[in-house]
Amino acid sequence: MTRVDAWTWSVRLFKTRSAAATACRGGHVRINGVTAKPAQTVVPGDEVRVWAGGRERIVEVVQLLSKRVGPSVAATAMIDRSPPPPPKELFAAVPVRDRGAGRPTKRDRREMEKLRGQTPPTP
Template identity: 40%
Template sequence: MDDPRLDKWLWSVRVFKTRAEATAACRAGKVLIGELEAKPGRDIHAGETVTVRVGAITRTLKVVAHPRSRVGAKQLPEFITDLTPATEYERARQAGIEHMLARERGKGRPTKKDRREMGRLFNW
């Protein structure tokens, strides 16, 4: 089987929701193979390490095989090995919580209702 394009592979192993998003990420320099920026049309080979910046997280994936088309989430271990450190996932989770707690500039102190909602969120 021919080696697929990088953007198609990123889409088929569910790193991006659409192939257009995968192409845009490659063009923006958010996808590295080894330590070099990769173009969307580059062929991807088994055994290569791909580093992808998706939002607040930098994922490191090792190519195991090439799927024929987009695969289900349960089938992903057949095609990729996730080498992303646990600290990256923790940092992304923390950034999500901080985003929810951020207040607009000039909004003042939290109201009593706001404090109760934060208490429910964090089980205080």
């Protein structure tokens, strides 16, 4: 049996083990539909859902790993059933200021906040 934080790190779903443990504590990792704690164990056949990098990854455990392995070995340790990532055209374009335009004015800042959907703080 292997801890879920160690397994998700070893199959390269997270960059570091501490990031995997933090995601577990934050409720971003589920095993068979139940929110997982970092020390919860996984067994072959479990479905692991991970919310990371702005998308959900759905993988099935095939092989238990506790040490980080290469990408080719990691690919054989899981079956990836994730939906394809959304196309980049769906993401809103981030407004870019011209180089050398200087610091945004109060008016510019309010327009940027309006685009982002943020409301200014009330005094």
